Amino acid sequence: MYIVPESAIADLISAEASFDAVEAVFASMAKGDAYNFPVIREAIGHEEALYGFKGGFDGKGMALGLKAGGYWPHNLEKRGLINHQSTVFLFDPDTGRVASMVGGNLLTALRTAAASSVSIKHLARKDARVMGMIGAGHQAKFQLRSALQTHAFEKVISWNYHPEMLPGMAEVAAEFDLPFEEVQLEGMTEADVVISITSSFAPIFGPDHIAPGTHVACMGTDTIGKQECEAELLARATVFTDEVAQSISIGEAQHAVKAGLIMETEVNQIGDVINGVHKGRSSDDEITLFDGTGVGLQDLAVAQSVVEIAVERGVAIEVDF
Template identity: 65%
Template sequence: MLVVPEALIADLVSAEDAFAAVEATFAAMAREDAYNFPVVREALGEGRQYGFKSGLDRAGHLLGVKSGGYFPGNADRGIPNHQSTVFLFDPDSGQLKALVGGNLLTALRTAAASAISIDRLARADARVLGMVGAGHQSAFQMRAAARVRKFDKVVGWNYHPEMLPRLAETAAELGLPFEAVSLEEMGAQADVIVTITSSNAPSVMDAHIRPGTHLACMGTDTKGKQEVEAAILARARVFTDEVAQSVSIGEAQHAIAQGLIAEGDITPIGAVINGTAPGRQSDDDITLFDGTGVGLQDLAAADVAVRRAVERGMASDVAL
């Protein structure tokens, strides 16, 4: 069994690597060459969440599982609130092949999915990026978005305004001006809005969103979570990483429950990548990507890390 520790991931997997791996995974899913297994997700109390995401990619010859969750008390311990480990198995024999640190990989693959949606669905002339959420993953989201569109400005909002300097610092790193705004002002200015919170109540409301906006909703991955008002999905053309997760644990769970949309109204982003379904069809379309986070994203990113580690002699081989 190969071991690739968390400390090596930054040197092994770039944001560009994650983008390519996740895009290939979404395409394989749409071709039905890959599929995810049902998600196990449990609330442990005090805001803690733990679960498993797993799947099989026949095209990529990948089988595995990511174990991890969200532990809000970790900030006081000096470690990330999100904790993850990826296990890769040989799909032919079932033998454990690799154990990979998954914290940075999770941030990279989540940001990659958001960026893929922006690349494929946002207006070509999008110039203002809106950020809802200023937690650990927000910097990864902003950097990934800036790789696929030439933004002129970033506007941001967070439940806890004292955290907004994190967004300002990342924007400055990218050479972009930053402005803290109300949600009403964000809707009026932003061409692309990325939501990356752990909220159980919507912050972005239907009245905030104007025609032509693209939303990448990346925080809702559990029953009960919600970042945007369900009425937005009724106005939007809705895309997702996986329809089954979108309707059960994603933003669409609420719109489905209210009868505002049906499962058939949601398009897998992989179908857009493969050219079998249209993406944005007009500059007035509101497009929304329901990024629930699928296990196959984690396996694809972890596979990159393992292959690079082997090439560079950085992986430890441990007998189990």
């Protein structure tokens, strides 16, 4: 078995490689070559933590395994650790034996950012120039850094419940030599692309904050009850997702479907757009929305790439297990 510790991940995988791995696995999912297992996510009754498992099997990439982990909301203040903690386990699909254990914290950040960027590449208008961010936490920097590589953006605007966190967004914008502006939610109508990345259980924004022609990537809703945008926004948009079953059960679409504003059949797989089965955006005035729930296959695809590079470079730790 190979072990790739968290401390080694940053030197082994790039945002670009994560993007390629996630785009490929979304395409495989849409073709039926890969599928995710049912998600387990529970409040454990200790430290107000959410813990669970996401897994799946990619018959094309031959990735089998799971990610175990969750969200410990007091880690940063109590222990100086990031609140999201996870580990990826890969298994040999031919024998069932454990093959690898990989630190999953940075991988999760990279694969989540890659998912929204894949949606931006395939669904945003080609002339998109203003990038909007709702949320400014740890994951937001990864989201923004990855998104800015998809189009020739000329400006970044951002809003957060805690405006004292917005300098982090300004720092990323500066990396790309782009101007940055703090806005109120009403000012988000200037954006051509909007990413929301929060842990909210109540809608933050809605149709009044999104201009016609905008692409929205809702990346924070991955649990029953979570909600970042008003359900009416999904009713006005063409909705895409990583996996339909998760979108309507634990993703942003759960609320719109429950309210009868959209049907399950109106939620489209982003993989169909990648494969050319769905045309994606149909006009410059259309609002497109990607409901990024986070699927286990994303983690497995990126982890598999990491293990291959680590073995090649001789930095993977091999143990007899």
